[in-house]
Structures are given as structure tokens and as C-alpha cells.
Amino acid sequence: MAEYPDAPRNNLVGLAPVALSLGLFAFFLGQAGGVANGETLRIVWEWVPSLGISISFLLDGLSLTFALLISGIGAMVFLYSNTYLGGHPQFARFVLFLASFMLAMLGLVLADNLIALFVFWELTTITSYLLIGFGHDTTKGRRSALQALFVTGAGALALLAGMILLGFTAGSFELSEILAKGDELKAHALYLPILILILAGTFTKSAQFPFHFWLPNAMAAPTPVSAFLHSATMVKAGVYLMARLHPAMSGTEVWFWTLTIAGAFTAVFASVLALRQTDLKQALAYTTLMALGTLTLFLGQTSGYAMTAFATFLIVHSLYKAALFLIVGCIDHSTGTREADILAGLGRAMPVTAVAAALAALSMAGFPPFLGFIGKELKYAGILAIGSEPFIFALALLLANALMFAIAGIVALRPFWTRRTADLPREPHEAPWPMLMGPVILACLGAYFGINPDPLQTVLVDPTVASLLGSTEDAKELKLWAGVNMPLILSIVTVALGIAIYIGHRPLRAFLARADAAAPNFDVGWDKFLVGLKALAAWQTRVIQTGRLRTYIAVTFATVFIAIAGTMIARNAWPGLPDFSEATWPVAAIALLISGGAVMTALTSSRITAMAALGVVGIGVALVFIVFSAPDVAITQLLVETLVVVLVAVALLRLPLLDRGGRDHRPKDAVLAIGLGAITTAVLLAVLETPLDRRLTDYFEVTSWPEAFGRNIVNVILVDFRALDTFGEIAVVVIAALSAYALLRTTSGKKDP
Amino acid sequence: MSDVIASALILLGSALTAAAGIGIMRLPDVFIRMHAATKVGTLGSGLILAGAAVHFGDPGIVLRCVLIIFFLLLTAPIGAHMIGRAALRLGIPVWTSKSKPDDPAT
Amino acid sequence: MTLPAIVLLISLALVFVGVGLSFIRLALGPTMPDRVVALDKMTVSIVAFCGLAAMFSGDPAFLDVALVLALVGFLATVALARFAERAVARRKQAKETEDE
Amino acid sequence: MTWVLATPLVLPFLTAVFAFLTRYGRTGRWISVVGNIFLLIAAIVLMARVLGAGVIAGQMGSWPAPFGITLVADYLSAVMVVITAITALAVSIYALGDINERKEYLGYHALFNVLIGGVVGAFLTGDLFNLYVWFEVMLISSFGLLVLGGTKAQVDGGVRYVTLNLISTILFLTGIGLLYGMTGTLNMADIAHSLPSVENQGLVTVIAIMFMVAFGVKAAVFPLFFWLPASYHTPAFSVSAVFAGLLTKVGVYALIRMFTLVFDHDIGFTHTILLWVAGFTMVTGVLGAAAQNDIRKILSFHIVSQIGYMIMGLALLTPLAMVGAVFYLVHHIIVKANLFLIAGVIERSTGSTDLAKIGGLYKSAPLLAVLFFIPAFSLAGFPPLSGFWAKYVLVAAALEDSSWIIAAVALIVGLLTIFSMTKIWAEAFWKAHPDGTDPVLTSIDPDTRKALLYPIAGLAALTLIIGFFPHSFVVFAETAAAQLLDPSAYMAAVLGEDAQ
Amino acid sequence: MEALLALTIGVLVATAVYLMLARNVLRFIFGLVLISNAANLTIFVGGRLTPGAPPLIPLGAEAPVGDVANALPQALVLTAIVIGFGLFAFALVLMFRAYSSLGTLYPDEMRAAEPRETDAE
Amino acid sequence: MNTLVANIFLAIIWALFFGGFTWLTVLSGLVVGYGILWLLQPLKGARSTYFKRVWYWAKLIVLFLYELIVSSFQVLKDIVTPQHLSNPAIIDMPLDVKTDTGILLVTNLISLTPGTLSIDVSEDRKTLQLHVMFADDPEAVCRQLKNGMERWVIDAVEGDEP
Amino acid sequence: MNSIILRVGTRYLAGILIVFSLYMLIRGHNEPGGGFIGGLIGSTGFVLYAIACGTEDARNALKIMPQNIAVAGLGIALLAGIAAALFGDPLFTGQWLFINPTEDSKGLPLSTVLVFDIGVYLVVFGSILSIVFAMEEEI
């Protein structure tokens, strides 16, 4: 490639995943026979058995269809990437992420345990995030990656909740067991919440309206990623899960209406928006949305026609859409642009690409004899099988298909087969063969299966329908000619309408652009959401984490007060009236002294008064210890008090005055303070009403001398009975000293002695 | 007998302690208050401890009381000296009999 | 061996009077040294209090408290006095006589 | 054999003493590393014994319970000790490259190892006052570590941290005094044994709430967490790593211990409050993080948010919820400590932790990108990393309990966590460096680089192991939860069978 | 007796909280000293009060004679006093250091760890 | 010699603390005292002719106690009478006592006897600053102190010196 | 501090305080006192010294850096606790040796408990001095 001329190409890093995916494809193909015969392959590894979580895989028709699409298209995308991005400095990472993605996707479609499925689901989210972020140098690239991650991540969380509830309701996380309990589930009170939560997950993943906006932005990823993730595989994970749960959860009113309406609306909405795009890749992205909508719509049904249409269109779409994305990549790579209005006349320079594009586009447009035609006929058949209001939905589908027809022409035919009018950034040339392999094969498959749908029918479609409906009985036949019937008529109308749109697409596009500008824009909404989130966060932080220590302290104290007082009230734990009859006047005098000292400390604006008042409190407390027979404590108290005064006196020499002008009157603080003091007294009085159990002290008294050889019981407790406490305590003292020393000396520049 | 002596010592000592307190309250400036605190107060505490020594009579306790008194006598004047010196260096005016009564150093 | 309780009670009351008055002086000030003197006086009174407590309880253990206080109590006085003195030296311009 | 319990407690202090006395050379740092290796061995031996015996208890000083101090290890204690030892070893290795000689001289290794000793003591003690003592040991050494270095931000952060934590300490001490006044005992099992016979059960609830507030400050729950975001971004990276990993968890541990063993008499009241606290803590923490633009500040607020998850497990108090709480506790220590360690490497290679000033790491330092990605996305709860299981079990527990709102809160907060982690990822790693430079790890000198990266890689490996092989951890947490919900084995181990 | 001290403890707590809420962190330090005293007294009072009989065993006796004061709270209080002193000393040094490096004792003006938004951006 | 005296002094204190003289307390006191003096080397003090002055010491103590008690009433009187009787002044008194111990004794004893309070000793150790409560005649107060308290102290502490 | 009176007084008081502190330490097991009280009193001796004569003199007199004393004290206290392991007892189990026992007394006790208390003494002593000295040096 021109961009990375020096880099090696087709090396092991690039080819290993091609081999891997081909191997997997071959393996799955090998299983096809068995699956078609109704056998299912189940592998179970216990993972977290106590939580009912296992890594169990089950291969049935639905899984097999997806697995073959994933590994098959994967092989082509890897081959394509090897050229498209070969030599890029981050190519190895890219391949690693893409291969991880593929494996995760395979795990997702094969998992038979809901939680394992979720794990793979999230792995696709992460790998997709990393792949979209391949263009991480640009703000747009990072934004798109975050958007995709956030939207699908949000859905995934809902999905997780839904899955957990589903598992609890069904009594197992094993899908094979859950699917057997469909009737039980549908009757359960939690059915609706489960459904809503799971659909939130699948709709976001499959970009259903109104969660569609992330997908076009995800086109910031390299084209192979778009082809693989955003058309053929990941976005279909949501569809897959709805299909997977279809047997257990479908058939209810809410299931039908939700899926049908959302699917139909998305299909129409997306195809209208697709027409509005001028960037080929963007246009394709919106058509992918349309396809996903259509698939969702069919999953809302339970008829055999609808299920067959679902299975067929799933395959059809994967084939042509992957091909078209890769082709757009070839065009981009070759000409340096993806602008539909500029691109023209490439057919001569890129003949192979042109042919492949034509084949894919015709399939997409639903021309016979391509597979797309069969798919479209089945779609109409499926929609007409809808029990209520089939024509409204048929009309929607008709409109969507017609738009699809027009877009196929715009994207895949016009650039090649019209005369060039404007200069291209680069002179077009044919893409190298590894890049052409994929589109060509995929496009040809679309043609081949159109002519010969039988293998497809037996190997994939019938088993898939069987997975959905329980048996192949209701599966409809894939055939090009089903006689003149309603679907055929609708097809003809579609073509006519499609041609009309194609012809008038420029004015139509201009009109749509105006309409779009007026309509609410979800992408702008995303930005607003982020701005709002940040504003909310900033507001909350300003309110809570104010940076003002005083507020923090006040809130903390207020919390203490509310918590204690509230509980006292709630639990009516108040003490009786205090009994002062035993109080003696010396104790009263001491209490007065302590209180006086404390109040003076609080109210003075003189530092030395505060210090002296603190000394008074210390002395008063020591007096309490003396009066109530604690000489050791009294001595310690007096010594510590002395050292406190010494230290404060030293510190204050360097510190400024307490108040800068004006005294410190704070009535609100005083209310809180008095409240806390009162509640402390109340709680303590209540505690004192309970009788004290003196077991511990009694034991210390009788063992202190005979067993611990000490007559000062307090000291014996300190150094023997509870020596571990004392040890911790001296550790505190040592560390306080080391910390204080370190604090004073880290940067003070003073020399250590 | 010893109880009588002890009682006398204790009462005298506590009276002096109280008197020292009155002195601290009443006397006109910090220097004169120091006289009351340092000597009258110390003497009061010393007498109470002397009373305790007489009361207990046990030689070990007597020695302890003597030591307490000794330490009081050793440390109290040093403290007084430090305060006095600070007061002087702070420039607190010395109250004299010519100063206005009840208007001590301000 | 027991003193008349009334003697001890009277003494206790007198000592408390001394402490209380000192406390009032400590509150009133007006100068830094006044407060320090008051605190010093209170410390010395506590020594007396300990002696009384020993006699009240008949347990000489309280004399140990007195012993410690007699030895160490003046340290706070020294520290505060030094603070008062140095605080002035540090702010010669500011009029520090009236406390702060 | 009580020494199984005592050794992990004694070792950090021995390490601290020797490391301090040899601080003049470079020996101290290696003593710290070796000491922590021994600690890990001792912790593993303890764990092995606990796995065999269920709960083991030992009486220090040979004085019988409840008279002497009991050390006791059930599953929760044992795993906390092991995880503490792992974190301590990782951080002590990291410190080889992170802590300069001046800080070593001033006693970094002593402070650090005493902190670890305090943490281990808090996890192992069965005595309430002894718990207070270990809390103080932790607190004071965290004070020292926080301000070691003495920058303005550190000193200011220190003022905030110290003032608010001291309030909690005093409240804790008062609570102990009151509880002693009611029961006459300090042994936690014995208190649990005595409390039901207290007449004024309302008062027991009041005391319980006091402890809830006191430990709530330590655990940094709403509305008591201010100190954490105000300070955790200021000290050395090894210090904030060990703070972030261990300190708040000790508060959570204490809440779990007290509100399963001791205060289980009025669950309708206490645990409902806890549930509200959990919800608000999750939300305010994660929103706080969303407003930040500095890696360490973001991570700090996330600690708060994630504490909420653990409290949520405790508040729900179902077996599954307790499994979640225990699992979350263990997972979070490893992941959060590691993220702070990585922040240190980011700062070294890009020059800052301010997201606006850095970038380019994805391109030029892919190894660091991988090492960051693992814990960051684990924290965000992505499978199959450890954080997913933690979140999964808690959400499942809430749903099982029909606690819809808290489940929704837990999930939404998980989403916002993703938002923050990807913000760091996008700004520090994906975005180009604003200077146009390509920050590379090789700019760090090789010895330092090894010291910094080995522990990060080790912790990341642990995250992966827990994520990929969660079964034995879950089974362990189930036993731990069962022990917590039915403390009879704990009480029997401490007080003897006859006490039941 | 206990009731009286409970009241005193209430006063200590109230004054301490008032001080701790002040603008100047030096007052916080003073409040800390007061509230530590309150906590210590709480433990002491919680162990109930016995006047005039220290928990000492006289020579020749195997156990204390008569009812002596509860020794356990005394040991706890002693521990708490020393721990409290350690914490106090550190806090004081911290405030001292805060003043010398940040130039203020008013935490509302110390905004190095949590700068005002205007300062930060 | 100085060291020995100090050592014995400390040993006695030690023994007193233990409440009596036994061979164990005295011997251990000597050992401990030695250790402490070793610790305090920069603070050398204590004179060698200590024993000769026992007599002077006895005299000093008795006279001091007499002074203390008798003159206390002067202050007491001032305290209890409504009017302030005193006439205070700060006066400087020249010091003859030379040794550290002497200075300490003189200042302490002067402070302890009511009516006089030692404020400071000048850096050159030649002047003692006093606060005198009854300073109607400062000269007389000075003379009285020099002939009384200072004389006794010099006799007790510095007897051998001229 | 340029006070001759204080300096001279300190000369005596510091010595007395330290002797007294050791006395309080040793008798603490039977009478009021113990490692904490001893360490506090001992430290006030040197605090007084530092106030009177300056920290440089005080540090010279002490000779050993106070932090080292404190940490060594912590180590001693810990070793006193660990010593129980040699006798097969749990951590902090006191080990006693009575020298010269007679009929009415157990004899002179030597014990790990005393060693522990000495450790406590050293910790308190060293810690307070390192804080006070460092603070004094700031002014």
C-alpha cells in the first residue's frame, strides 16, 4: 500500500487469522450435515458452577448459520485487511483485535449459557471499541469509539439484568433449559421486565431506533472492520439474541408489537436516511440499519414465512453487504474518496471490482435471479403472513425495499458505469487480488445461491427455522419462481418505485437534508448528553466536594448528629431523667472547672488564654481521675497535658493570631455544637442506665498478682493482659514522631542532626 | 496528737492556698500576684503535704512528702522567675502605690 | 489514723476556693503573664489536692501524682512564659501587651 | 498454634524496625521487600490453616477470651490478610523505583510497614478496642505517608485528611466506651453474645449507628467521603496505591464485621440505612469522577463509588450479596492499587497525570497500554475480568432480592465507570501527546522500570486469573459469606463451644 | 455522680465541636484536645466510678481489698490518652507546617490540594 | 570530684524513691546515677567541698524557713486588708555569689520569701533584678538581703572561696 | 533560653527527672508508674534541657538520635513479645524468672514484661523528644 511502503506484508501475523478462520469455517461446515439432520453439538465446561455459570456451547441451525457467516466472511476480511492495512505500524494490534472479535462473536452465537453469552457479548463490545478506535489520533475517531461503547455498553447492562432475571425465573442459565420453559416464562410476572431489559440490550447492539445513531459514526473504523463488525456480524448479535430467545419469548402481544413496530420503523427511517448520504460507506451503514430493522420485524412474527424470510435475508444481507463494504474500501483505497457525487467512470480502471459490485448490488436490489430476489419475495410473503395490519407493514417494507433498490444503484452501479465529470484525488486502479477475493466470492455466492438455493435451504435455512420454530415443518421453500402472487406484484412495484427514486435521488436528497436538519438529531443529542452529564457531574462536585474544609467538617458533624439523634428518636432510646442525688460538691466543682475551661477555650480570641484554658480542662480531667481512683491515668493525663502546652507554645511562636479582626461568632455552628453535646450526654446517660457487667475486671483483679505477678492492675493490663493494645499504641507514638519529624524536615532544608 | 498536728497543718495550708487565690484575684498587678501565687500558694501546698506526712507517719511516705515539698520549692521560683521576666520584657508597667487604686497595669 | 472528715472537707473547700479564684484570674487576664500565673497557681493547688485525696482515701498512691506534678508542672509555666516573651520579640511593632 | 495468627501481624513491625534502623544505606528498601515476602508466606500459611479449620482463633498472652486479646481468622480475615500481603509486596517492590533516598531516610519504609501491620492487625483482631488501636496505627502511618515529601498539595491534602479522620477516630473511641459501658466486655464475639440481653435494644441501635458513621468515614461513604478525593491524589504513587487499595477497605471490613457479627439485631433499620448510603455513595462517587480531569482524582472518586458496591452487598445481607461484597472487596484492592501504580508510570513517562497535558501512550508504550487496560476495564466491570464477577454477583443479589432500584443504580454506575475509564484511555493513551512527543517507557532507567512494572504486571496477572478462573474465588467467597451470616463458628472459635 | 460527668462530657463535646467548626485550624486543634478529653472521660465513666480506691493490690494480699475502681477502663483511657497525644502532636505539626508552606491557617484559603476551578483552569 | 558528689546525690535520690536504703538500692542508684551523669556530661556542676558545708546548710535551711513563715504574714496582710498596703518597685541588687548553684539558691530563696521576687539575673551575673512589694527604702531591702540570704548561701555553697 | 536561673535549675531538675522516670518505670508493675509514665517523665527532663540550653546541647547530651531510640524501643517491646515463642507460648505471654526466692517473697523478678515496659519507656521517651526537638528547631 502506498501509505506504508516500507512495511512487510502477507506475513505470518496477517495470514494466521486467515488460516484460523478458514479452519473454523471448515469445521463448522463439517458439522452442517449433522445439524441439518437435527443433531445438536453441545460442549460444556464448568466455569462458576456454584452460580450456575458454565462455558457451554451448542451448535444448532441458528448458531451454525451465524458461525459460518462469521468465520467465512472473517476469512475474507482478514485476507483483505492484510493488504488494506498491511504494514501499518499498528497492524499487529489490529489483527489481534479483529481475531479476538471474531472468536468472541463465535462464542456469542455458540454459547448455550446466558452468562457465557453475555461475556462474549461484552468481548465483542470491547474489541469493537478498540477497532473503531483504530483512528485514535482524531477526536472524531475517539468520539465514535466511545459512543459505540457507551450505547452498546448501556444496553448490555440492561441485558445483563434481563439475563439474570431470566435465569432466576427459569431456574437455570442454560439456554437449552430456558427455551424449554417458554410457556412458564411468558406467564411469569417478570416476563415484561425481562423482555424490556433484554430488548434494550439487543436494540442498542443492533442499532434499532432510537439507538441507531452510533452505527454510522462507527464507520470511522477501517473499512474491513465496518464490513465485518458493522454489517455482517456484531450488529447482528442483537438480532441473534432475539432469534435465540424467540422460541421462549415470542408470541406475546408485547413481543409482537415491540419488535414489529421498532423493526418496521427502523427499516423505513434508516433507508430514508441512507438516501440522504453522499459518503458511500455512510450510505451502506444506513442500509445496514434498514436490514437490521427488517430482521427485527420478522423476529416479531411466528409464522413459517416470516422465519424463512428472516433466515434467508440474514444470509443474503451478510453476503452482499460485506461485499459492498469491501468494494467501497477498494474504491476509497484506489481513488482516495468515497463521495458518491464525485465518483464515476471507475468501471474501466477497475473492471473486476465493477463486476463484483454489480453482482452484489443486484442482489441487494432484489433482482432475479439473485439470492436477494428470493429474499425479497420471502420478505413480502412473511409480511403478508402477519396477523394484524399486514398492509401497513407491507407498505413500510415496500418503501424500504424501494429505497434499497435506489441506493444499490447509487452505491454500486453509478460509480462504475457513469461518465466521469469531476477529478478524483487519485487516478483509479484495480485493487490487488487479496482485496478482490472477498467481494468477488461473496458477490458470486449471492448469484449462485439465487440460481441454486437448495444447498442453502437444507444446510442453513431449514435448520435455522427449526431452531426458531422447533421443527423444519413450517420452513418455506426458497425458489426463484413461485408463480404470480402478491409478493411478486409487490416486487414489481418495488422495482418501479426504486427506479423512480434513483432518478430523482438528487432533489430528494436535498429535500431530505433540509428535513433532517429540522428533525431531532440523535447524534447531536449524544453530545448534549455528554455535556449534560459533565455539567451534572461538575455541579454535583461543586455542591458536595466544595473544597472548603469547614463545610466538610460541618457536614460530617451534622451527619453524626442526625444519625444519632434520628436513631434515638426512631428507636425511642432516651434515658430517664438524670439522677444527681449522689453527686458531691467537689465533683460538681470539678465539673464546673472543666466546663468553664472548655467554654473559655471555645470563646476566647486570645491564644494564650486558649492554651491556659486547655490547661485548666486538662487539670480538671486529671482531678476526675484522682477523685475516682485512677492515679496512673491522672499522672499520664497531667504529663501529657504539660507536653501539649509545651508543644502548642512552641508552635504558636511561629503562627499568627487566632482572629483577623473581629471575633469568631458563629451561631449556626453553636447550634450544631450544642446539639452534639446534648445528644452525647443523652446517649451516655442511657448507657449508664444499664447495669455494668464487671466480669473482665473481676478476672483481672484475681489473676493480676497470682498469675501476672503485678500489684498495679492497670499496669498489668497494659503490659500483660492487653499487651497487644499497648504494642499497637507505642507503634502509634513512634509513627507520630517519625511523621512529625518527616513533615518538618522533608523540604525545610534544615540539616538533620 | 499527730492528728491534731496534721489537722492544724492541713487547715493552715489550705487557708494559705485559699488566701493565695484571693491574692491572685485582688492584688493590683501581675508582679504582686506572683508573690501571692509563688510563695503563699507553695507554702500552702507544702503545709498540706507536711500534714499528710504527719498523718501517715510511714517513713517511706514521709520521705515522699519531703521530696514533693522539696521539688515544689525548687521549681516554683523558677517558674515565677520566668513569668516575671516575661512580664518585664513585655513592658507591663509595675503597679506602685502612686498608681491609681484598682487600676492596675493595663 | 483517720483525720476528722470535717477537717479534710474544709481544707478541700479552701483549696477549691483557691483554684476557683485562680480560674477567674485566668479568665480575666488581662495580661498574658496574669493568665500564666493563674495556671501556675492552679497546678500547685492540685499538688495540695493530691495530698488531700491521699488522706481521704488513706491510699498514698495519690502522692505519686503529687510528686510528678511537683516536678513537671512548672514546665508548662516555663513554656508559656517563654512563649509570652518570645512572642513579643517576634513582633516588636505590634503592641502585644494586651494579649494579642 | 496461635503463631499462625500472630506471625503476619508481627512481621511488618519487625520489618519496619529493621528497615528504619538501617535507613542510612540502601539496605532498608530491601529489608522492606524481603519482609513483605515473608509476610506473604505467613499470610498463605494462615490461609491454608483457615481453609482447613474454617475459623481459627488464638489468645495473645495466653489469657483466655474474653479477658485477653483474641486474634481470629475466618475466611474473610484470611483472604484480607493475603491480599494485604500481596499488595504490600507489590508496593514495596514498586517503591524501589518510586521512593527517593530522602524519603527513605525520613522513614518511608517504617511508615509503610507499620501501616501494613496496622491493616493486618485490623483484619485479624477479635477485640474491639484492639481494632481501635490498629485503626490508629493505620491512621497515623497514613498521615505520615500522605505528607512525606511535603509539597503544598500534600500538606493541604493532609490537613483535610487528618481533620476529618480524627473526627471519625474520636467517634469510634466514644462508641467503644459506650459499648463497654453496656456490655462490660471488649471481645467482639463476647459483645455479640451479650448484646441481646441488653434491655434497651433501641440504644444498641443508636450505638450501632455511631459505629456506622465512624467506619463510614473510614470507608469513605456518602456523605462522609470528602477527605478521600481531597487528599489521595497528592502523595507518592506507591503511597496512594496502598491507600487506595487497602485503607478504605479496612473501613468496609469493619462495617462488614460489626454489622454481621455484632449489630444484627435491627437489620430493618441499620441495613436499610446502609442500602441508601450505598446507593448515594455509588452515584456521587462516579459523578465526582466524571467531573475530574486528573487520573488520580478520577481514580480517587471511583474508590468512593466502588465502596458503595461493597456496602450494597452488606446492606442486602443475603448470601449472594455477601459473596458479592467479599468478592468485590478482594478484586477492588488489587485493581485499584494497580491503577494508582500505573498512574505513577504514566506520570513518569508523560510528565503529568493531568489528562489535558498528556497522551500518546497507546502508540509508543503499548505494554503500558495493555497493563492499564486490564485493571481499568476490570474496574469498569467488563467480562471476563475480575470486576465483572464482582458486579455480576452484586447485581444478581439485588435482583434476587427484588431490590430493583439499587440494582439499577449499580448498573448505571457501572456504565458511568466505563465512561471514566475510557476517558483516561482516550486521553492518556489514544490521544497524541500535546507536545507532539512520543512518550516511551524506555525513558525510565532500566532498574527503576523493572521495579515499577513487575508489580503492575503481577497484579494485572492476578486480575486476569480471578477473571478467567473465578470459580474457586466464588466458592471461597460463598464460605466466607456463610461464616459472616452465621457467626456461630466464629463465636465458638473465640469463646469456646460452650458459650453458644 | 456519673450523671454530672455525663453533663460535663456534653459541655466538652459542644465546645470542642464549636472549635472544630471554626475558620482557623488552630481552633480545630484546641477542639481536638477537648474532644479527646471527652472521649477519654466517656470510657472512664462508662466503666462506672468508684471514689477513693485505686486498683492496686496491697502487699501481702492476693487481690484488691474491698471494692476498688474498675481497672480496665483506666488502662483503656491511658492507652487512649497516649494515642491521642500522638495524634495531637502530629496534627499540630501539620498545621504548623501548613502555615509555613501555605501561609495561612484558614483552610478555606489553603487550596493546594483542591484548587478553585478558576485557579485550576 | 564534682562528678562523685553528683553521683552520690543521684544515688540517694534513687534510694529515696525506693523508700529506703538497702545495699541493692544504693548500689543500683550509684550505677544508674553514673549512667545519667555520663549522659549529662555537658552539664558539669556540683562542687567538691560539699561535706564541709553541712553546718552552713543547716543554718541556711533553718533561717530560710523562719524568713518564709514570718514574712508570709506581710503578704497575707496585704491580701486580706481592703486597701493595697504595698509599695512595690523593681530594684537591682548587685550579686556577690558566683557559682551557678549559689545563684540558683539565692534567687530561689529570695523568691520564696514573701515580699521579694527574683525576676532575672543579668547576663554578666553581677546584678539580680528584684520585684519588691514593700520598697519604701530599696537600699535597706537590698542590704537586708545581701547580709541575710546571700551571706548564708555564700557560706553554705562557696565557703572555701575568699 | 538565656536565663541563668533556668539553666542552673535545669542542671538539677533534668537529672532528677531522669532518675525519677527510671524509678517510675521499674516500680510500675506494683505501684503507679510504668513505661508510659516513666517515658513521659524522662522526656520532660530533656524537654526542659532543650528549653533551657537549646536543642543542640540537648541532642549532644542525648547522643543518640531520638527517633532511633523510639524505633529501637518498639523493636525491644516486640522482641519481648516474640520471646514467648521460645517457650512455646503465644505472642506476648509474659516469661518470668525469680532470682533468689525466699519463704515470703518470690524473689527479684526478671521478666519479658519488664523488657516490654522498657521498650514502652524508650518509645515514649524517644518519640516525644524527636517531636519536641524538631519543633524547637523550627523557631
Ligand code: NA
Ligand atoms: Na448479635
Ligand code: NA
Ligand atoms: Na450475630
